[in-house]
Amino acid sequence: MPQRRGRPGYDQEQVIAAAVDLFNRHGYDATSMGMLAERLGISKSAIYHHVPGKEQLLEHALDRALLELEGVLTHPAAQERSVDQRLEYVLRATVGVLIDELPNVTLLLRLRGNTPLERRALDRRRAFDHEVAALVEASAEAGALRGDLQPRVVTRLVFGMINSIIEWYRPDGPLRREEIADSVVAIAFDGLRSRPA
């Protein structure tokens, strides 16, 4: 028997996706469950059938973005091989997560840390940044990366470059995700200067 009940049927994933889109457009605080109900064309009580409340919607979206990012660091390709190859994998895979999880990562990157839930998410994001900074540092110590730049500044700048994708990437635009990942890795490792082959 189909689960739909006459009225437009949404599964939990669709309710969450609509909520994340509203959070990103209007800000989490300015978004109400009433706005979500209106957007979906269903009653507020129908929404509470899918999810316990607004904070759980935020939690679910942030958790998903963070699990994907954390998965980049625990992937075998980020564990094996030389430190600089691991770093290259991490940069490339992070671009992939940003593009595949654009709305959820956008929400994560715009967090201000106003609630305990937001602060826990920011702590996990910071732990991710620290692991990448350690990888940059290890690559410099191994002689694979230049040693004249501060690993923490490098990490912030390179992730500034990657995180900017949420500001300008359009899923319906002409750029493929591999093209963007290639450009990020090319700039981060070799820069823009032309070199004799």
Place this chain on the structure above:
Amino acid sequence: MPQRRGRPGYDQEQVIAAAVDLFNRHGYDATSMGMLAERLGISKSAIYHHVPGKEQLLEHALDRALLELEGVLTHPAAQERSVDQRLEYVLRATVGVLIDELPNVTLLLRLRGNTPLERRALDRRRAFDHEVAALVEASAEAGALRGDLQPRVVTRLVFGMINSIIEWYRPDGPLRREEIADSVVAIAFDGLRSRPA
């Protein structure tokens, strides 16, 4: 005769700086002239003595950020010399503007374009981006920059790196602006890979 009138005296610059700080903390829409009065410890009418209204405060801050950015492109160092030297100057000087005008540029970079004033500011910001993209393109055509990356993607990524400074730079932190500018130019032109001298 001093201009102060007993009550804490503020000049227009200080009123604008306090307004920009509130806009950046709470968002422009959520900030009221009442909040600004409370912050300064003066009456709302005392504020209207300094400025005609909230929108003029925003306009002044955005105009200042944009004039400084536009000044980077019209500076002689961005007009003379080879295209890649001009590009290097533009990247370095833009980092300087971001750091020197941190609150005003933060306001500019977070604009959503909700009003005609905001859209005019975004148009000017876009014109700046286009001029830089043209410089990247000209540098690639002149053979000074690698030709395998798309100038528009390169421009967005490199400015993503630069603009991220507003997210993590702390004026009272240990990093000097020259150090950050050097790191940006080093990564953008030569990348992180260590090379034989």
